[in-house]
Amino acid sequence: MSKIEVKSLYKAYVAGNGRGPEQCAKDQLILKDVSFEVKERSFTCFVGPSGCGKSTLLRIIAGFDSPSGGAVLVDGRPVERPSSKHIFVFQEDGLFPWMTAYENVAIGARWIEDKKERHEQVMEYLELVGIDGFENHYPHELSGGMRRRAEVARALITNPDLLFMDEPFSALDFMTRMHMREEMVNVHAMFDTTILFITHDIDEALQLGDQIIVLSERPTEVKADITLDFPHPRDLGSEPLAKIRREVYFLMGLHAAL
Amino acid sequence: MDRGTLRRRISSISGFVLLILVWEGAIRLFHVSHYKLPGPVDVGKGLLELAGSGVLLDHVIASLFRVTWGYFLAVVTAVPLGLVLGIWRGAREVINPLIQFLRPISPLAWIPIALLWLGVGDPPAIFLIFLSSFFPLVVFSMSGVESINVTYIRVATNFGLKGLELYMKVIFPAALPSIVTGLRITLGTAWLVIVAAEMIAVKSGLGYLIVDSRNSLRTDYVIGGMIVIGAIGLFLDHMIRKLEDLPGIRWHGKQR
Structure with missing residues (x-):
């Protein structure tokens, strides 16, 4: 099917x-x-x-x-x-500009109840897309490529269908x-x-x-x-x-x- | 301090120096009477007298007290109301025309009503400050919500944010830059209005100082009072501008 x-x-x-x-x-x-x-x-x-x-x-x-x-x-x-x-990565910047890269990715990990596990997951996905070390930066402090990476990480962490x-x-x-x-x-x-x-x-x-x-x-x-x-x-x-x-x-x- | 900053500092001070020079020069050249316009030195002496006797500080505190209360009451009522109206379209369609009608009525036009309702003393002055800040703040908060980039709402919906979490994590922070702009502009207006209010309703404050000094022909105190009003206004604006540098707000205008 x-x-x-x-x-x-x-x-x-x-x-x-x-x-x-x-x-x-x-x-x-x-x-x-x-x-x-x-x-x-x-x-x-x-x-x-x-x-x-x-x-x-x-x-x-x-x-x-x-x-x-x-x-x-x-x-x-x-x-x-x-x-x-069903996660949509938008054409314009879809990251929330008032949140750091970490907080943005954590939005995608809301379904994880356990705080420690959620933190580990967010760090793992930030590393996966290669923006670990920039987790406390706001979107306007990141390059265009890094912003896209953060957005992809936020989408992937939901384990989208x-x-x-x-x-x-x-x-x-x-x-x-x-x-x-x-x-x-x-x-x-x-x-x-x-x-x-x-x-x-x-x-x-x-x-x-x-x-x-x-x-x-x-x-x-x-x-x-x-x-x-x-x-x-x-x-x-x-x-x-x-x-x-x-x-x-x-x-x-x-x-x-x- | 780098050279650019130093240059800007010098430029901004030189405007004041120029004003004082022209002022002193004009008085000497045209022999202006002391009652119409005292010179910079006399005004400085007058200010020192006022400050030395403690009168000036009392007036400043009286004015700031009224502005703080009126402004505070406006912020805690207008911002929530504006947010609700921004979200709730039905209520906005009913209330917004009313606000747009009341907003252009100068707070000064309310003075007679304020005196009739609240008597003399602090309440009418605080009420006028409240009015001057309330309507613009409602509008800034409301349009802050209305003009949120639709992508943010879509993203929030996509990740399943709803209810209180949607408001706290997305709608309020997205509207915050507009609210902060409103806070800055209305604080300026509040300071403008307090002086006028104090000329009528009360027997203290910088507005009262100016009117009272004119009645006793102390023009040096009048101008001294004006200088203090300007300086405090500048200081208030400087302080509230710091809000715009907070990390949750700084993003505004820096997108791409």
Whole structure:
């Protein structure tokens, strides 16, 4: 059984009131008939032009936004509200700026009753993401990369069933982004988590994804649903991957960029 | 002290030096009568007289006492009310228009009512300070909650924070910078209003000192009193600004 099933999902700005997607004015329609499935413990990347409904799509699956029509099933049940087992790492800084890195990560460890155990867990996860020694720093005292790490630690410490990441590394510099990419591969190998990851970086999707879903411009439809069955680390220059890369570029209308 | 700080210190002091020079120069040049405008030296002597006899300290304490009470009462009522209105939309829609209507009425317009209701003495003066701080503080607290970044609320919901924990860990700290700005601005207003209130309702305080000195044509005391008011206002602002440097508040305006 699939972990997530998205069936004929559509979303319009104005509440649809039961009207089908064809009745909505074109500029009000964000998602139009989106369907796909995600396997348990897989890493799914969403790529698509900026301004398409990628973030909206993820917010709906996470339960922060409701669809105008269609269905989203997680473990066979419709999504109704956000869950503390489905953690969303937001595009902007989602760390609480009035809390230190330690206090932020501890928010994710609220479910641990025993104080000593909670403390040990928080320290362990801070170390896991490599920001131990900075636990008493406030977010504005950390670099962009460290802030992302703290946020990932806060998400992972909940032992999430689903992990949503909305362009988490897009604001980072090139080197930091490459490091974070590598570490996401490790994180996925270490944790039994299904990850849904939005990126506008096609290479990032090819490095990370078990599945790449290529989305169109608004109103968003699924242009392609590609399965990537390659072990990590991946060489994007190798022939089968290079071929998929060309395909994705082509699908996104980037003929001259190759 | 590094060179930049030293330079700024000198610049900020030189403005005062310039004012005193122009003041003294103007008096000598235009032969201004002592009653209209005494010179800086005379005002300094007057201030020393007031301070030496202990009168000045009594007036300062009287004024600070009233400001402290009025301001304190406003803080403990307005901040909780503002937070509740920020969270509870239904109540906000009823109460907010009322507050917006009452807010532009100067506390000074309330003086007759204050005297009628509370007689003379400290109560009407404290009441006026309370009014001057209350409405702006409600608005600052309320908009502090209203303008919380939606991401913080989403994150809190995502991690299952609700009820009291949501308010204490997310909503209140997120609104705190706006509340602190409100505290700073209203303390300034309270200090402005106390002088006016003391000119009418009471027989002590810096406002009273100024009016009383004018009646006895002691213009040097009038200007001395003004200088003390300015200095205390500056000191109060300096102290409350320290709140903005607290670790839970410093983040404001430093995001990215």
